[in-house]
Amino acid sequence: MIPGELLLDAFLNANILLSVAYLIWRCVRGLMARTGMEQAYGSQLKILNSVFLLIIFSPLIIHAYLSLKNVGFTINVNFNLSDMVVSHYLNGGFEMKASDLEGLIRMRDTFMLNVVNGDGWIAQIVIAVFSVGFILGVTRLFYSIKCLRGIVKKSYKWRSFGRIRIQLSDRTLVPFSTRGLRCYYVVLPSHMLAQSHELRVSIAHELQHIRQGDLEWEIFLEALKPLFFLNPFFHAWKRQIEDLREFNCDSKVLNRGVIDVKTYCETLLSVCQNTLRRDRAFVIAVPKVTLVTANRSLARQGKLGLLEHRILSALDLRPIKRQKFMFVMTTLPLAVVLLITTICVQRSGDWSQDRLMLSTVVNLERLDEINRLSTFGRIRN
Amino acid sequence: MKKKKKNLLTEVELEFMNELWAIDEGTVRDVLGRLPESRGLAYTSAATILRILEQKSFVTSRKEGKSHVYIPTLARDAYQSRSLKDLSAKLFDDMPASLVARLVNDEDLTEEALGQIRAVVDRRLKNDSG
Numbered sequence: 001m002i003p004g005e006l007l008l009d010a011f012l013n014a015n016i017l018l019s020v021a022y023l024i025w026r027c028v029r030g031l032m033a034r035t036g037m038e039q040a041y042g043s044q045l046k047i048l049n050s051v052f053l054l055i056i057f058s059p060l061i062i063h064a065y066l067s068l069k070n071v072g073f074t075i076n077v078n079f080n081l082s083d084m085v086v087s088h089y090l091n092g093g094f095e096m097k098a099s100d101l102e103g104l105i106r107m108r109d110t111f112m113l114n115v116v117n118g119d120g121w122i123a124q125i126v127i128a129v130f131s132v133g134f135i136l137g138v139t140r141l142f143y144s145i146k147c148l149r150g151i152v153k154k155s156y157k158w159r160s161f162g163r164i165r166i167q168l169s170d171r172t173l174v175p176f177s178t179r180g181l182r183c184y185y186v187v188l189p190s191h192m193l194a195q196s197h198e199l200r201v202s203i204a205h206e207l208q209h210i211r212q213g214d215l216e217w218e219i220f221l222e223a224l225k226p227l228f229f230l231n232p233f234f235h236a237w238k239r240q241i242e243d244l245r246e247f248n249c250d251s252k253v254l255n256r257g258v259i260d261v262k263t264y265c266e267t268l269l270s271v272c273q274n275t276l277r278r279d280r281a282f283v284i285a286v287p288k289v290t291l292v293t294a295n296r297s298l299a300r301q302g303k304l305g306l307l308e309h310r311i312l313s314a315l316d317l318r319p320i321k322r323q324k325f326m327f328v329m330t331t332l333p334l335a336v337v338l339l340i341t342t343i344c345v346q347r348s349g350d351w352s353q354d355r356l357m358l359s360t361v362v363n364l365e366r367l368d369e370i371n372r373l374s375t376f377g378r379i380r381n
Numbered sequence: 382m383k384k385k386k387k388n389l390l391t392e393v394e395l396e397f398m399n400e401l402w403a404i405d406e407g408t409v410r411d412v413l414g415r416l417p418e419s420r421g422l423a424y425t426s427a428a429t430i431l432r433i434l435e436q437k438s439f440v441t442s443r444k445e446g447k448s449h450v451y452i453p454t455l456a457r458d459a460y461q462s463r464s465l466k467d468l469s470a471k472l473f474d475d476m477p478a479s480l481v482a483r484l485v486n487d488e489d490l491t492e493e494a495l496g497q498i499r500a501v502v503d504r505r506l507k508n509d510s511g
Binding site for chain 1: 391392393394420421422423426429430432433436
């Protein structure tokens, strides 16, 4: 395979895996809610992050699998989805015109070839949309980083310990944290100096984000956004991670017992009011992790927003036992299912017996069609 | 200390500057002592606010014993003008006349206040023509 085709193949696989993983994740989360593990936010966040890493590294896993297969180390079972469909078809599992099935099976190959060579208007539209989206995404990312850098640069140094710098800023109304190459920055609105409770909650919350590694994940996901912008499951996945990290952060800070629930929730509400007044540069500045995010559209529609969920969850916080055990017991089957899916959605590497058979059937169908036609194009009865 | 240029004050900073303008110069404790007790502001927070004001070049400081004495570098009048110019630019399309019109049309404005405004305008016009 040429490198372009190889990259496109890996990209398509990642998109398919992400969609499958998200759907499975929704089922898993539903199951967790039914079994009283709804508030095991830490484990849920770890599961999502681990699965995401698995998806991103799936091309390497496939490479390893194919290498092992080539040297005969893998079990002699064909996991390829298209091969399984062909086999099922040849065994009379379902009826369909052989040429139609072949077209369907080769659809991905044809599409990839067209995109790589820029053949056909569909491929050209796909290339154009992706290129425009990618360029806009990358431009937006750099502009956002510039805005964020501006806010951090114009803030005032307040405290620093280790690699963490706590800054005060007039340009933000919402506390947030971000990181540079070496240092972490917790930026607090300067007016908070006059509100010691809010200050304490904000610092505890943002430091917890740093402890959880949320900033690195945010940077990673924001960097991938221009690539996966066309995949709605990527956006849904990112939203899930964003929500879970806030829930997890709230529960971790409150479970420490230093801050009481009332003060915590009041701070969230107070900062949320400010969020609704925040300026544009702050909204677009990424990658950052804020104390609260307010969704005006949800409020207008009268739906439960993240903040309301967070407050309800904080008020109903229960200690969850055996989170590690649950993480392992959920991640392992999920990883196995995804690994199998990864192998299933691969393009068939070679001509299997079944594929040769299908090709023969297609050729026979074509011959029959030719035989049915007379020399002058009339159908013989 | 690295100075940062910043034109306007935040609410808390303005509160501090008002106290400093009132006493001409003072330490963190002097300013804190003038704030209402209900404010409940910690010493360190007050010190930070004054330090930020120094970085914004609104105050300078000199060391006296163990504490710093902060002195406003900008007069209250000068800040009032700056603040009004900003308000005029942002809210009144850079037309001070609109700002004054809005002020004069305010129903809560007393006859006495209106008289004072007229006197200020007359004095300014006289000075300009003379």
